[in-house]
Amino acid sequence: MEFARRDPSVSYRMLQDLERGKRSRFSEDVIAKVEAKLAWARGSIERLASGVAPVDLIPTGEGKVEAGLKAASLAQHIVRDLADDIAADEDLSPDEANELLKRALEQARTQALMIVHMERERRRRDR
Known part of the structure; x- marks a missing residue:
């Protein structure tokens, strides 16, 4: 939850709910902030929720x-x-x-x- 400490506008509890699937609805603003901090493309959290891997914006050296x-x-x-x-x-x-x-x-x-x-x-x- 290092992310929550770096961006206090997204609460620790909200991130826990997101990680654990406890909530199904989050504001677009929160989702955009989380995706941006994780260097994921827009829509990646939705993809993840449907069982598809998120899309990284920044190449991570896989090849x-x-x-x-x-x-x-x-x-x-x-x-x-x-x-x-x-x-x-x-x-x-x-x-x-x-x-x-x-x-x-x-x-x-x-x-x-x-x-x-x-x-x-x-x-x-x-x-």
């Missing part, structure tokens, strides 16, 4: 193929979150929304590549 699948899952969640956020803006036409999504994704791609290249360069220097 390149599995880590790649988890990274792809994270990318899908990023796209969905961006699309949901843009869709909430009722002032945008569908064409404007699509253009904004494309620009946001291109910016995210550029930043991600920059991080990868900087890390690669750092590792080369440290050798």
